[in-house]
Amino acid sequence: MHKKDMGLAVLIIVVGAVVYLRNPLFLSPINLGNTANLIGLFGLFAIGQGFVIMTGGIDLAVGSMIALLGVLFVEMVGKFGVSWPLAILITLGLGAIMGLAHGILITRLKMQPFVVTLCGLLIYRGLARGYTGEATAGFPFGASYPELEWLTLGRSFGVPHSFFAMLLVAAIAWVVLHRSVFGRHLYAVGRNEEAARYSGVRTGRVITVAYVISAVLAAVAAIYFAMFTKSVQPSSHGNFYELYAIAAAVLGGFSLRGGEGSIVGVVLGAVLLQELQNLVNLLGIPSSLNFAVMGGVILVGVLADQQFNRYREKQRTARARQSLGRGETAQA
Template sequence: MQKKDIGLGILIIVVGAIVYMRNPLFLSPINLGNTANLIGLFGLFAIGQGFVIMTGGIDLSVGSVIALLGVLFVDMVGKFGVPWPIAVAITVGLGVLIGLAHGILITRFKLQPFVVTLCGLLIYRGIARGYTAESTAGFPFGSSYPQLEWLTIGRSFGVPHSFLAMLIVAAIMWVVLHHTVFGRHLCAVGKNEEAARFSGINTRFVTITAYVICAVLASIAAIYFAMFTKSVQPSSHGNFYELYAIAAAVLGGCSLRGGEGSVIGIVLGAVLLQELQNLVNLLGIPSSLNFAVMGTVILLGVLADQQFATYRNRKNTERALGLLQKQ
């Protein structure tokens, strides 16, 4: 995984250098700050998506979860006057319940992750739209929440707090994935769930926990997005965010077959995606091509993963044959 991370880091530098040569505003403090903020916002839930993909699953409901929980958070704080720490706790708690529901349906009722989370995508978006009667949820005009705003949209030494929050989450998840028993079990379940079960691993617990982590990080991202946009339009807020998360995870080395992944790689994948979005804006490429860029990136990432897996399997086979011949 380290070689993939290094290669992705080099690609980020090369793309950044090309954009800078075409438009020096790329390295301006304002642009770097805005880009870092977006990296933090999207990186938060991309890390959660990566954990789900490592189990061999997928979560298509991320964008709708962000829309629904964003609407509820805005109304709790702005409309009903719930103290923001309590509103944050309730929002994260709802994220836990959503993740539990996904995990239980997948493990207990043996439903496909694609089906469960696709239904979630439709259900959560529908609830958000029905709850607001298709209207926009926003904070009252002139309202201010100093501490909450400082935590979410504030900056320290010019670095957006959303970016710092993502780094903190990434550090915690890096330890969880690479230095805990749960991390080893997660990869084992993704590589071969049946073999993992026979070896004594509680595969249900591992899978459910992965979906809870994904939903919790999506709920945290929902709070940051709500404070960043100041209002939530449930019909469009968070649309296609699940594609950003999947693209970042795939670019970061997470295999869609499961069993492989890197937190550092996911973060670098989020960086590259926002760098590409920045490229589209700075070079005057029509924003309507954004989705074409995302689709191309996902396709290339999957192709690269497939070719890498084929190459690795061939090398392992050649190595095994070489050992047999020596014997």
């Protein structure tokens, strides 16, 4: 575990202890279960955002993708009678197509990630609202899908399945990012895309795959959110979720400059954000301050990242000077 990850874990424990001392309900089974469910839901697409940020890019379309894909999933299963396994595959496929489109626009047409995904944010949200006519998409009254509900809403040993899903995705993502050739290429592209290209890395493909991963995980989250809420209001469903994902990644040590970050960190970032949301609820802080809390957390996270990088740079410079000094002394 990186030093940043250890520091974040300690912060999570400290915040949890403070909240518990103020309100013992924090550690009640019901509250822990609900919090774990939200960590799983938000952690799924936060991991995908981490892959994109690793390349030095950003995906602002996550929330709108969750809204549009959630609407389409609910409509397929509830209105058109598509079997839920097939509906899941179609939803994941549509997510992959969205991510592929983002990647092609960024790598082939050389458009800025901010512009491409901002347009995606507007387009997907508009399509969701236009398709439903601003109405709420939901499952038919009294409809029941036992296997799907067990998969998405069920609990084993008191732990929500959404949390298990996030852990599974995190384990796979950890192997991909930290133990695979693709992961090494991803780090190389984030640190210096030009140098990676001259080293033989197919940078365009690496960046495109990162956006596909982000979109597919957003599609997975869309299915879980649709089942969790049982209905999708396209004008508000998934609003600002991209900010939660970016905040979790930044808190987890992902640098917005690219080339730095860990999967353990982004999971811990998602845990801390939901813990802070829980703090707001349990301590009676007005919910209207939620975004202020999140904005403050992002600001502190970015400042801490900058200060840490500056300190590390000074340490490297000092060690280089010491080594040079020792070399000159030996020659003399």
